[in-house]
Amino acid sequence: MELQSLARTLEASLDPTQNKQAETVLLQEQKKPGFSLLLLRIVASDTYGSTARLASALYFKNFIRRNWTDENGNYRLPQQEVVSIKQELIGLMINVPANIQYQLGDAVGVIADSDFWRRWDTLVDDLVSRLTPDNARINNGVLQVAHSIFKRWRPLYRSDELFTEVNHVLGKFGDPFVQLLGNTDQIIERNRDDRLALSQYFSTMNLLMKLLYDLSVQDLPPIFEDNMQSLTSLLHKYLIYDNPLLHADDDSESGPLEFVKSGIFEVLVLYAQKYEDAFGPFVEQFVGSSWNLLTTTGLEPKNDILVSKALQFLTSVTRLSQHAQAFNNEDTMSQVIERVVLPNLSLRDSDMEMFEDEPIEFIRRDLEGSDSDTRRRAATDFLQQLLAQFQKLVTDIVLRYINHYLSEYSRNPSANWKSKDTAVYLFSSIAAKGAVTTSQGVKSVNELVNIIDFFQANVAADLLSDSDVEPILKVDAIKYLYMFRSQITREQWRDAFPLVVKHLGSPEYVVYTYAAIALERVLALTDRSKQSVIEPADVTPLSAQLLEHLFQLIERNPEPPKLQENEFLMRCVMRVLIVIRDGVVPITDIVLANFTKITQIISSNPANPRFYYYHFEALGAFIRFAAPLQPEKLENGLYPVFLNILENDVQEFIPYVFQLFAALLEANLSGSLTAYYTSLAQPILSPQLWSSRGNIPALVRLVSSLLTRGASQIAENKQLEPILGIFQNLITNKVNEIYGFELLESIMANFAPSIIEPYFVAILQLLFTRLQNSKTEAFSARFVRFYHFISSRIDSGLGADWFINHANQVQEGLYVQLYLTIILPDTQKLARPLDRKIAVISLCKTLTDSVSFADKYKKGWGYTCETLLKLLENPPTIASTDDTIADQDVDDMSFGVGFTQLQTIKRPARDFWPEVMDVKSWVGQELQSTNAKQGGKIKSFAEERLVQSPQALQVLSTYMSR
Secondary structure: OOHHHHHHHHHHHHOOOHHHHHHHHHHHHHHOOOHHHHHHHHHHHHHHHHHHHHHHHHHHHHHHHHHOOOOOOOEOHHHHHHHHHHHHHHHHHHHHHHHHHHHHHHHHHHHHHHHOOOOOHHHHHHHHHOOOOOOOOHHHHHHHHHHHHHHOOOOOOHHHHHHHHHHHHHHHHHHHHHHHEHHHHHHHHOOOOOHHHHHHHHHHHHHHHHHHHHHOOOOOHHHHOOOOOHHHHHHHHHOOOOOOOHHHOOOOEEEEEEEHHHHHHHHHHHHHHOOOHHHHHHHHHHHHHHHHHHHHOOOOOOHHHHHHHHHHHHHHHHHOHHHHHHHHHHHHHHHHHHHHHHHHOOHHHHHHHHHHOOHHHHHHHHHOOOOOOOHHHHHHHHHHHHHHHHHHHHHHHHHHHHHHHHHHHHOOOOOOOOHHHHHHHHHHOOOOOOOOEEEEEEEOOOOOOOOOHHHHHHHHHHHOOOOOOOOHHHHHHHHHHHHHHHHOOOOHHHHHHHHHHHHHHHOOOHHHHHHHHHHHHHHOOEOOOOOOOOHHHHHHHHHHOOOOOOHHHHHOOOOOHHHOOOOHHHHHHHHHHHHHHHHHHHHHHHHHHHHHHHHHHHHHHOHHHHHHHHHHHHHHHHHHOOOOOHHHHHHHHHHHHHHHHOOOOOOOOOOHHHHHHHHHHOOOOOOOOOOOHHHHHHOOOOHHHEEEHHOOOOOOOOHHHHHHHHHHHHHOOHHHHHHHHHHHHHOOOOOOOHHHHHHHHHHHHHHHHHHHHHHHHHHHHHHHEEEEEOHHHHHHHHHHHHHHHHHOOOHOOHHHHHHHHHHHOOOOOHHHHHHHHHHHHOOOOOOEEEEEEEHHHHHHHHHHHHHHOOOOOOHHHHHHHHHHHHHHHHHOOOOOOOOOOOOHHHHHHOOOHHHOOHHHHOOOOOOOOOOOOOHHHHHHHHHHHHHHHHOOOOHHHHHHHHOOOOOHHHHHHHHHOO
16 A cells, blocks of 8 residues: 555544544554555654654554464564664654654554663664753653653562663663753753744653652662762752743643642652652751742632642652651641642632533542542642641641631521531541541541531531532532442441432532542442342332433433433442342343433444443343343344444443453243354454454353354354364463363364264373473363362263373373373362362262272372372362452453453353362262272272381271271
C-alpha cells in the first residue's frame, strides 16, 4: 500500500463511521514486513496532516505493544526492523508535536520494558548526546523520552536487577541532568521578560522535576545527596517563584508555573517520606513556604492541583512526629484549620458548576478516591493526619467550627446551605479513622464523636424531607450513610433503607446516582457473621419496580456514549440481581428486554469499560439465576444479540460474550446442543479468534461447555481434530499452557477412550517435549494433575495402565523414568486441595487396580504407597460449595481488549469425585474392599513391598483395619 493510501486509512480508523473497515485493512497491512517503519514515515512527515500523523502514532504504539516480543522475550519482528525502529524512534520523538510525542513515548516505554537496558545499552548515551545547553525544543523532546523510560521504575519493587538498571542510567545521565538543571535555571533568569522563552524553559523545568522524581524513586542517588544544599535551594527558589508573564490567562486551566510547583511538591513528598536523614534539615523552609502558598493562593480551579500537592506535602511532614509537634498547640492548630483546611473543604462556585453541568465527573471526583488531586480530598487527608497525631485537640477545635457552621445554616437555611455542607463534610472527616473501604465503608471511628447522634440531629431531616432541601445536602446525607454504613445497626438500616431507595426517584442526576451507589453498597454489606444486613426477602418484593426504574434511568438518553456514562446505575442493577437470585424468574421478560436493548446500543460504540463490565456482570447474574429454570427463553433472547457482537467483531465485548455463552450452556447441561450452539461451534474454532490472548480463557471455557453438552455431535461433525489443534497451540505457549491443560482435561472427560485413542500418543509426545525442553513449575504441576486425572478414571476406561501403555509407545521404558523423577516427587508439591484429592484417589487406585504395578513395577508399588501415605498426613480438605459471588473492585482492575473474569458466572473448580468427602476414610474403605475381593492381595503386597519401610507398613495396616 502506498504511503498516501495508508495515511488515509489510518485517518479513517479514528472515524467511528469508518473505523471497522479501516481496521480490517490495517490488520492485513500490518502482516507485511516493514509496516512499522511505514507508520514512522507518516508520523515524521508534515505532508499527511496532523490527524493522519496522530493516527499513525497511535497505531504504531498499539502495534509495538502487540508485536514487539513474544512471551519468552523473543522479537516478533525481523531483526533489521527492530534495529531500524530503535535508530529512528528517538530522533523522531524529539521533533514531533507534543500530542504525537506522548504516543511515541508510550511505545518507547513498551520497548524499554523488554530491551532496556541490556538489549538497548546505547539508549542513554544517545539521549545524552542530543542534549543541548539552551535549545528548549530539543531538550524537551529528549527529556520526554527519558521520562517515558524512567517512570517505569515508580511502581516497581526493589531488586538487584532494577538497581543495576538505575545505576547504569545514573552513571551516564546523572551529571548531564544536574548540569541541565543549573543551565535551565540560568536561562530562565536571563529570559524573565520573554513570555515565549519562559514558557518553553518552564516546560523544560517541569520535565526536569518529573525526572528528578523518577531518578530518586527507588533510592536517593549519591549525586543528589552530595548536592542536597544546592538542590533544595533550587527547589525552594521555584516553589516561591512568580512572574506575571507565566500567569495562566484561563482561571480554569493550570499553566507552566502551577505545573512546575506541583512537580516540586511531588519530589518534596517523596523526599520527606523516604529520605528524612538527608532531607530533614531542609524541611522547615518548605513547610513555611507551603503555608504562605496555601494562605495566599486563590480558589480558582487552575490552582487545584498545586494546592492539593502542597497539602499532600504538609500531610507527609505531619506523619513525622518531630515535625508534627509544630502544630501541637491550640492557637497554631486553629489557624491551620481556619486558614488552610476550611477554605479548601468548602464548596466553590466551580464545584457547583460541575455538579450541574458535569454531574458524573462531580461524582467520580467526590466519591471514588480518584479525587486525590482535588482540594477537598487533600485537605481531608491533611486534617485526618493531624487528627491521628493530636486527636482530642483537633476534635475539639473542629467541633467548634462545625457548631458555628450549623448555627449559620439554622439562621437562614436557604441562603446558608453551603455552611451545612461544610459542617457535615467536616464531621465526616474527623469521625472517620482510616480510609473508606470498598466493602465496609468506614471501619473505625473517632470515639470522641457519636455518628448516630449527629446523623439524627443534623442529617436525617434532609433525607426525610420531600422539598425545600438543596440537592447537595441530600447528597451529603446519602453519602453519610454510604461512608458509615458498617457503623449503622441492622435495625437502623431497616429505617434508613427505604429513604435511600426513595431518592432513586429524585430528578437530580447526582442525587439519584448517589442513592444507587449507597443502595448497591448496603446490599453488599454483611455483618461479622457474614449475614446480609439487608435481607434478600426485604428486597425481592421491590425488585421489579426497582430494576425497571434503574433501567429507565440508564436508558434515559439512548445515545451510546450517554447511555453508558453512568456505571454506578448498572452496578446497582447487578447488585439487585445478585441479592434476589432466583427471585428474578417472575420478571425475566422485563429484565431480558432491557438487557438486550442496552447490549445492542452499547455494542455500536463501546465507550465506558466500567459500565460495560458491570453490564456483563449483571447479565451474568441474570443468566446464573434465571437460565436454569428457563434456558430456552434466555438462549433465544440473548443468542441474536451475542451473535451480532461476534459478527461485528466488537473486540471489547467478545471475551465477555464467550463467558456468557458458556454460562448459558452450563445452566442446562442435561440438554443437547441446540441449532444455535451447533452453528456456533465451527466459528469459535477459527484460528483468528484464538490469536487474541484475551479470548483464550473464555473460549476454553466455552469449548469445554460445548463438549459437556454435545461431545457426540462434535465428534460426528469431525471437530475433535481442530480442538486438538487448538490444544497443541496452547500447550506449547508458556502463557497459555494452563488453558491447554484445562481444554485437554475437558476432552478426556467427555470423549470415550476409543475416540481419544488414535491421538493420545501424539498428545503425550507434546507434553513430554515440553517437560524435556522447557519445563516450568506451573507446567510440571499441571502435568502431574493431568496424570492423576487419567490414572483415577478407571471406571471411565482410563487409569494408570492406560497411561502406561501409551507412554511406553512414545518410548519404551519412558513411563518409569517419568513416574520416579516427576510424577511422584511433584505430587507432594501440589497445593490446591482438589489437585491433592485427585492425587490421593489416583495413587490409591494404582495400588488397588493397576495390573502393571501389581505384576511389573513392584518397587513402584511401594513408592506409590509411601507417597500416598505422605499425602494423607495432611489430607486435602475440600471446602463446602460457597455460592457467594466475589465482590470485584474495578479500581483494582485493568480494562482493555483482554480477558476480564466475570465474577457472577465464575466457574468453580470442578471436583470429579464429589462423593468422596473424607479421603482418609475413602482410602481405608478402598483398600479393605479390594483386599477382600482379591483374597488378601493388597495386604500381601504391602508386607512384601514395604519391607524397607516398616513405618509405612504400620500406617497402611492402620488404614486397612479401620
